[in-house]
Each structure stands twice: as C-alpha cells, then as structure tokens.
Amino acid sequence: MPLSSHRQFDIALGFAAESVERTMDRLLPSGAVGEARVFEAMRYSSLGGGKRLRAFFVLAGATLFKVGTQPALRTASAIEFVHAYSLIHDDLPAMDDDDLRRGKPTCHKQFDEATAILAGDALQALAFEVLAHEDTHGDPAVRTALVSELAKAAGARGMVGGQMLDLLAEQENSDQTIGAITHLQRLKTGALISFSCTAGAILGKASDPMRMALAGYAHDLGLAFQIVDDLLDIEGSAEELGKATGKDEAAGKATFVSILGVERARAQAGMLARQAAAHLEPFGEAADLLRQATEFVVARRT
Amino acid sequence: MPLSSHRQFDIALGFAAESVERTMDRLLPSGAVGEARVFEAMRYSSLGGGKRLRAFFVLAGATLFKVGTQPALRTASAIEFVHAYSLIHDDLPAMDDDDLRRGKPTCHKQFDEATAILAGDALQALAFEVLAHEDTHGDPAVRTALVSELAKAAGARGMVGGQMLDLLAEQENSDQTIGAITHLQRLKTGALISFSCTAGAILGKASDPMRMALAGYAHDLGLAFQIVDDLLDIEGSAEELGKATGKDEAAGKATFVSILGVERARAQAGMLARQAAAHLEPFGEAADLLRQATEFVVARRT
Numbered sequence: 001m002p003l004s005s006h007r008q009f010d011i012a013l014g015f016a017a018e019s020v021e022r023t024m025d026r027l028l029p030s031g032a033v034g035e036a037r038v039f040e041a042m043r044y045s046s047l048g049g050g051k052r053l054r055a056f057f058v059l060a061g062a063t064l065f066k067v068g069t070q071p072a073l074r075t076a077s078a079i080e081f082v083h084a085y086s087l088i089h090d091d092l093p094a095m096d097d098d099d100l101r102r103g104k105p106t107c108h109k110q111f112d113e114a115t116a117i118l119a120g121d122a123l124q125a126l127a128f129e130v131l132a133h134e135d136t137h138g139d140p141a142v143r144t145a146l147v148s149e150l151a152k153a154a155g156a157r158g159m160v161g162g163q164m165l166d167l168l169a170e171q172e173n174s175d176q177t178i179g180a181i182t183h184l185q186r187l188k189t190g191a192l193i194s195f196s197c198t199a200g201a202i203l204g205k206a207s208d209p210m211r212m213a214l215a216g217y218a219h220d221l222g223l224a225f226q227i228v229d230d231l232l233d234i235e236g237s238a239e240e241l242g243k244a245t246g247k248d249e250a251a252g253k254a255t256f257v258s259i260l261g262v263e264r265a266r267a268q269a270g271m272l273a274r275q276a277a278a279h280l281e282p283f284g285e286a287a288d289l290l291r292q293a294t295e296f297v298v299a300r301r302t
Numbered sequence: 303m304p305l306s307s308h309r310q311f312d313i314a315l316g317f318a319a320e321s322v323e324r325t326m327d328r329l330l331p332s333g334a335v336g337e338a339r340v341f342e343a344m345r346y347s348s349l350g351g352g353k354r355l356r357a358f359f360v361l362a363g364a365t366l367f368k369v370g371t372q373p374a375l376r377t378a379s380a381i382e383f384v385h386a387y388s389l390i391h392d393d394l395p396a397m398d399d400d401d402l403r404r405g406k407p408t409c410h411k412q413f414d415e416a417t418a419i420l421a422g423d424a425l426q427a428l429a430f431e432v433l434a435h436e437d438t439h440g441d442p443a444v445r446t447a448l449v450s451e452l453a454k455a456a457g458a459r460g461m462v463g464g465q466m467l468d469l470l471a472e473q474e475n476s477d478q479t480i481g482a483i484t485h486l487q488r489l490k491t492g493a494l495i496s497f498s499c500t501a502g503a504i505l506g507k508a509s510d511p512m513r514m515a516l517a518g519y520a521h522d523l524g525l526a527f528q529i530v531d532d533l534l535d536i537e538g539s540a541e542e543l544g545k546a547t548g549k550d551e552a553a554g555k556a557t558f559v560s561i562l563g564v565e566r567a568r569a570q571a572g573m574l575a576r577q578a579a580a581h582l583e584p585f586g587e588a589a590d591l592l593r594q595a596t597e598f599v600v601a602r603r604t
Binding site (some may be wrong): 029033034035037038039042087089092094095113114115117118120121122123125126128129131132133134139140141143144145147148150151152154155156157158160161162163164165167168180183184187220 | 331335336337339340341344387391394397414415416417419420422423424426427428430431433434435436440441443445446447449450452453454456457458459460462463464465466467469470479484485486489
C-alpha cells in the first residue's frame with residue numbers, strides 16, 4: 001500500500017529538519033571560551049525548532065540535479081542561519097518587540113539585547129563562512145554564486161529592505177494596496193525563499209530555464225506562504241504557533257487578509273499554490289515533493 | 303627636495319580615503335523606493351568620515367603584489383562596510399549607548415534604533431555581495447578566499463566574539479589581566495585589521511611566507527593601535543576625536559592604560575609598532591608606506 005502523498009511529504013519534511021539540524025549543530029561555534037555566551041545565544045535561537053521549510057526547499061531542489069547531500073545540507077544550514085538571525089533581530093524591542101518565538105522566550109528575553117544583536121550579527125557572518133568553504137562545493141565559482149545570491153537576498157534590496165518597508169508601513173499606518181503589500185512580502189520573506197528554491201539549481205549547475213522554473217515556483221509559493229501566515233495570525237492560537245497572534249490586527253496593520261478578507265485571501269493562496277505547482281512541469285515526477293509542498297503551505301496550521 | 307615620509311604618508315592616506323569613499327558611494331544602494339530609508343542610513347554611517355585606515359592597509363598591501371586598483375578598492379570598501387556596520391551596532395543603546403560618532407549623531411540618533419539595526423545588517427550583507435562579485439577578482443577561488451577570511455574575521459570567533467568579551471568585561475567589572483585584554487582586542491579590532499593587511503596578499507596570490515609576514519605586521523600593529531585608542535580615550539578631547547572620551551575610565555573599565563599606566567602603555571605601543579615594522583623586511587622599500595603607517599598609528603591624535 002503506497003503512502004499517501006501527505007504522509008510522504010511529512011516524512012520528507014521531518015527528514016530535512018533533522019538532517020539540517022545536525023549539520024547546523026556541527027557548524028555552530030562551541031567551546032568554553034570567554035565569549036561563549038554569544039555561541040550559546042546563536043545555538044539557542046537557531047537550533048531545536050522551526051519547520052525548516054527553507055532547508056526542505058534546498059534539499060528537494062538539490063535532488064532534481066543529483067547534488068550530493070553535504071553541499072545541500074551546508075547550503076540549507078547557511079540559509080537557516082540567515083533566517084534565524086533575521087528572527088532574532090526582528091524580535092528585538094526596537095523592532096517587533098516579541099517575547100515568544102517557537103514557544104520559547106525570544107533571544108533577547110533569554111539572554112539580553114546586546115547578546116541578541118551580536119548573536120544575529122554572528123549568524124549572518126557564519127552563513128557566508130559556510131557557503132565559501134570548500135566542503136560546500138568543489139567548484140569555487142559555484143560557491144561565489146551562492147554567496148552572491150544569498151547576500152542579495154538578505155541585503156537592503158531583499159530581506160532587510162522588506163523589513164524596513166514593514167516598519168515604515170506600521171508607523172505610517174497608511175492605506176496599503178495589494179500591490180504594495182505584495183512588493184513588501186516579496187522582499188521580506190520572498191527573497192530568501194527564492195534563494196532556497198533555486199540553491200539546488202546553482203549547486204547542480206542547472207541550465208537557466210531549469211533555474212527560472214524554480215524561481216517561478218518560489219515566487220508564487222512565497223506569496224501563498226505569506227498569505228497563509230496572515231490568515232494564521234488571525235485564526236491560529238499562540239499555543240499552536242509558538243508566538244503571539246493577532247498582532248497585525250491589533251497594530252491596525254494592513255495585510256492580505258485585512259484587504260481581501262478571509263475568504264478571498266484563502267482563495268488567493270490556493271490559486272498561487274496551484275500556479276506554483278504548474279512551474280514544476282519540466283521536472284516531471286522528480287518534483288513530486290516540491291509539488292506536495294504547495295499543498296502543505298496552504299493547509300498548514302503553524 | 304623629497305617629501306618627508308610623514309608628508310608622504312598623509313598624502314597616501316588621504317588618497318586611499320578619497321578613492322575608497324568614491325568606490326563605496328558607487329557600491330551603496332540608492333534610489334527613490336519605499337525602503338530607501340535604510341539606504342540613507344547605510345550611506346549616512348559609512349560615507350563621509352573616518353581615517354579609512356583599514357582601506358589604506360588593503361591598498362598599501364595590494365601594491366606589494368601588483369594588484370589592480372579595482373580589486374583593491376572593492377575589497378577595501380567591503381572591509382569599510384563591515385567596520386561601519388560594527389560601529390552602528392556598537393553605538394546602539396543596548397550596547398555602548400553612544401550619541402556621537404565621527405562628530406555626527408550616531409545612526410540610531412539620526413534615524414531610529416530599528417533603522418540602525420537594519421542598516422548594520424544590510425552593510426554586512428553588502429560587504430559579502432561586493433567580495434563575491436566578479437569585478438572584485440577574475441578568479442572565483444580568490445573571491446571565495448576573501449569571503450571566507452572576512453566572514454571569520456567578522457564572526458563569533460573574531461570581531462563579534464571580541465565585542466561579546468568587551469560587554470561581559472564591563473558588566474563583571476572584574477580584574478582583567480593584560481593577557482585577557484590582549485585576547486579581547488585581538489578579536490574585537492585585531493581580526494579585521496589582520497584581514498585588511500593580508501587582503502592584498504590574497505588578491506595577489508602571494509606565497510604563504512609573504513602573507514604570514516603581513517599577518518605578523520597586522521598582529522603587532524593592531525595591538526599598538528588599540529593601546530593608542532585607550533590613551534586617546536584618556537588624553538584626547540571629544541572635539542578632536544568626534545566621539546565621547548573618558549568613557550573607559552568612567553565605566554571603571556580595565557584597559558591597557560588602566561593596568562600599565564600612561565607611560566608604560568605608550569612605551570609598549572612604540573615597541574609594538576617597531577616590531578610591526580620589522581615584519582616588513584622581506585618587502586624592502588616597496589613596503590615604505592606600511593612602515594610609515596606604524597609611526598602614524600603611534601603618533602595619531604584622533
């Protein structure tokens with residue numbers, strides 16, 4: 001009896017999470033030195049939690065191009081380090097001021113603000129150190145391509161730019177259009193998800209059309225992911241999500257849901273997920289896991 | 303009539319500062335987009351100030367190995383971006399809580415804390431983006447070596463680790479030994495200075511002994527630089543330095559000067575500077591500018 005595709009996907013996601021967790025653990029600094037407090041904060045905030053969806057995208061993309069496990073896991077770890085750093089800094093009092101993350105106190109609550117700032121800074125540096133290392137790929141041209149793409153995705157024209165837009169939108173409390181929110185989310189979360197989905201193609205030196213197909217997939221799926229995030233902020237419980245909910249509404253923040261309403265937002269997420277799956281056609285059955293991910297993203301409760 | 307070596311050095315330092323400033327200006331993001339506030343903060347804190355001593359070390363080192371101007375200037379810019387990001391984050395209220403930097407309001411005073419955190423984050427990403435770009439060097443193996451070395455120098459076992467030690471030392475207010483302070487400074491400021499001094503050797507694919515000679519130079523000069531910083535914190539004026547002075551003493555912070563006293567600290571800085579110059583012997587006259595830099599570091603008033 002074949003496993004249901006839903007069950008298959010859960011197993012693959014769990015496998016990706018466990019393997020990347022082990023790799024991250026090995027790559028993170030440790031040791032009984034004076035500065036170990038920052039090592040502990042880096043470990044506290046990057047290990048032991050999260051869906052590791054970005055890592056899954058890297059691993060699933062890498063299998064399409066017969067990329068080895070070690071390059072894929074190291075690249076996935078680098079992306080998870082950047083993701084973890086962005087959450088640490090986003091949670092700071094001067095930013096979103098959150099006390100809870102993945103069901104645990106946020107980094108600055110567990111340690112202190114200074115340590116949290118430094119842990120985020122060091123996680124970003126670690127991501128680039130990992131990508132540039134020869135263990136990530138034998139060809140230095142591939143490693144520079146990875147560094148370059150991650151730096152763009154994480155920088156002022158990517159994730160950080162999106163975070164800036166988000167902060168400004170909250171302060172101005174102005175009427176936002178769907179176009180503006182889409183632009184914001186493409187930067188804030190979309191850039192890193194895009195890199196996650198295309199990293200396998202870079203590692204496997206895939207042709208441009210193959211890489212573009214994955215970029216199209218990431219483009220649509222990233223937006224679906226964000227719409228569902230907005231829905232969960234309204235419908236989910238803090239217990240399920242491991243973080244505070246209802247924050248967007250309380251802050252009077254424009255989201256896909258506040259503009260479209262729950263029903264249209266849900267329909268839009270479903271439509272984007274199907275559109276994402278359509279980009280996978282060139283890969284045939286080999287892309288089944290990435291196909292299943294589109295269903296997971298829409299159906300998820302956390 | 304030949305120029306005095308002092309005058310020669312001033313001209314070279316000024317030239318390095320101007321050229322790197324132009325390169326940084328070109329590399330920094332700009333444009334009238336919604337997220338431009340973070341671009342402005344990045345520009346505010348990285349342009350228009352500073353001695354650019356790190357950039358000078360890159361350019362002076364690069365001339366020893368006949369490295370082109372563009373690779374050297376791009377590498378120098380990347381290092382100055384990391385240096386600028388570290389100052390922005392160090393100045394934050396949760397860290398050193400400084401209002402003045404290079405004679406101007408610090409980034410979080412001029413903008414706000416959230417923007418300052420993001421500007422620092424984006425400057426770090428930009429540094430790696432610049433190094434990984436093909437314009438920095440035609441050989442991707444050289445570019446990955448640069449990324450790798452910068453990431454180590456900036457990370458938890460380098461600059462950030464040193465900053466963590468510094469914060470802990472302040473909180474504990476404990477008796478510090480010269481050994482502990484030396485270790486702290488080798489991480490906090492030494493790691494990035496070492497990379498600055500050896501970057502030219504990486505760009506020029508120099509032999510290991512040549513690179514090690516420059517590493518030895520950087521090692522001693524970095525420490526001399528820090529001792530003079532401590533002396534200036536006691537003897538300098540805020541007007542001259544463009545930042546608050548007397549902070550170490552007020553905080554009861556152990557420094558080279560608080561342990562050794564002014565006279566012995568000054569003697570130690572002079573000894574280290576001469577020791578640094580001795581490492582340059584293999585390069586002959588070609589290293590005259592780096593030699594003059596050792597005198598400058600000890601004699602500087604800002």
